[in-house]
Amino acid sequence: MTTTHAESYARTEAGKAEIRAHSIKLSRPARNLLMVIDASCSGDAWIGKVNGSTQADLDVLIAARLVAPQAGSGPKTVHQRVAVEVAVRDWTYDALYTLLTHEAKERFGLIKGYRLILKIEGCSDLAGMQAVALDFVEQIRKAHGEESASRFRKQLGATE
Structure with missing residues (x-):
């Protein structure tokens, strides 16, 4: 089995x-x-x-x-991640780049925001940018809580 x-x-x-x-x-x-x-x-x-x-x-x-x-990694979290994966398929590279760069500065401040922007800058294709977007949601959840992460998932177009 x-x-x-x-x-x-x-x-x-x-x-x-x-x-x-x-x-x-x-x-x-x-x-x-x-x-x-x-x-x-x-x-x-x-x-x-x-x-x-x-x-x-x-x-x-x-x-x-x-x-x-990890706590909070059960079916609801998996469902939320899948919802984000589906939502980011509708975004273009440029649109995700613009959103993530702006949000990194706004949500994480100078140092952590800069690190996230380096990850964003390191993406050479849409698939890479989509992966960063998924990680970005998790970073928001860890730093600002589930409610903030939920708002960002909705901003990406994910249904929960």
Whole structure:
């Protein structure tokens, strides 16, 4: 029976320590997954992004307590993320660039806003800009709360 990982996961303190220490024998795909996983995507999405990784690799990381589910990453959060993914498909590169650049300055101030603008500037195509938009929603949620993130999702055209 295959387990799915629709919720998002992030490294635990033990996972961060394992990255430095290499004390647990992990397969290359499992170690790669540990290196990149964060709460910005579901476990299933990370498995799809990390070449060669499988559900079993994520299960190993969970069992070893190197990663853990993140609060608020259940079905509602997954649904909201999918809604944003659908909404940003209707945006052009230039429109997303303009919106995200403006919002980064307004919402995050000089230093964090500058870092986000560097991510925006690093996008060379629409798919990259759409990925930044998804991350941007999560950054708003972390910094300003769910209500602010919800308003921004609606600004993007997402239905919740």
